[in-house]
Amino acid sequence: MKVLFLGCGSSVGSPVIGREIDSFDSKNFRTRSSVLITENNKNILIDTGADFRYQALKFKVKKIDFVLYTHSHADHTHGIDDLRIFSYIKKDKINCFANNHTIRDIKKNFSYIFNPVNMSGRPRLKMTEVRDSFVEQGVSIIPLEIKHKDWDILGYRINNFAYITDCSSIPDNTIQKLKGLDLLILDSLRFSPHESHLSVDQAIEIVDILKPKQTILTHLSSDLDYYELLEYLPNNIKPGFDGLILDI
Template sequence: MIIMGTGTSVGVPVVGCQCMVCRSQNPKNQRTRTGVLIRGPQGEFIIDAGPELRLQLIREDARLIQAAVFTHAHADHILGLDDLRVFGYQMNAAVPLYCEEAVEAQIRHVFSYAFTDPAIHTHQFAAPKLRFERIVPGQAFTVLGIEILPIRLKHGDLPVLGFRLGNTAFLTDMSTIPAESKELLHGLDTLVIDALRKEPHPTHLHVNAAVRLIHQLQPRQAYLTHMSHDLEYEALRNELPDGIEPAYDGLKITLT
């Protein structure tokens, strides 16, 4: 697993902001929108497709993205979807998108040109080739030989998904977790979890809330993601308990 982006919806630096974090020269304070790249024995796929997806994939030397899995349909998690266009044509097949019904509906709305009559396009490569695969919380599915368990989370009032891949879990964009979902997250080696800022937020975990949840779940190692410009990497790293660190763009995690 490669953490391609660790930033909140506007990224870091924030356009026009002159705060210390946004002006920082430390690359670990430069956060593109949140998402991950999974490299397995049968190929590469992504979880979420943020606006910088093309640049993230180039940075990580990705070769052929064969599928995408989605946590939810907010703009910072789907707007890079058109960057999968090249892969559909390389494979001469539609790229499968694994998501819930509500996410499919939003993707079809935002990227309507990908699902219209091909005759309206100016050339044969004008739209990505995409198809949908429905996923259901609590029902495991397999992508390129890797079993994935979707786990129900709440992002404010919005139902979203986190994912467990073996003993590694990715829980971004969340504020609460149902009790039955916690039962699916014991025995983790690695947990990547939302931590927007230090102050409470109505739809995201803040740092202290993330730390409390980490202590409940007791993974061997935890990383914070989806961070705003309120969090400076080195200062946060020094404040966190042992076994918890801020993630950064490009962080590599071995799936276990």
């Protein structure tokens, strides 16, 4: 399995528009959080943030076989229209998986996509509600219910890899589904606490409980400098960066 970090930034990306920057290291240039997983020759996209088109061009993404949505916040969905090209390439609808709440929001926020009168100029998508583990195109997916402040949203586990972004806490029954991981990608917004996201220290505490072989932090705010964070973290945890590729 290959995991490509398309983006590992927070909702506004990094750098933040309008803030003065003297110099900017490429590891601190972060687009909105998303990963592309390649398993069994299938390209599985998690979320379509506002930077999805840029990410697909930059990392030469040629096909998307299906999409897993974590939740409906703008930084995870507003690139949905750029699935249009991928549904043309596929010459078929692209299956998109999400929980009930996320599907409702996506159908409301992007109603033109699901309007049968509007036959052209839209991505062709099939939204499917995730309730339990499922197999799609030969790939087994385990949904992971997590809290994002008051919301119940989803992370996903595929084999010994799990992706958890926009997480304020992980319920006990989900903790049980996160044992024996080779790679965990985990939300870590900033050092100071945030009501909707894990802080750096909270992420470290969760890693201490789950003990995955390797953890990469994502959804990093522009306040987090890659090199300072790398220095701060224990050896088994690293900050993500756009373009990071992991083979597991």
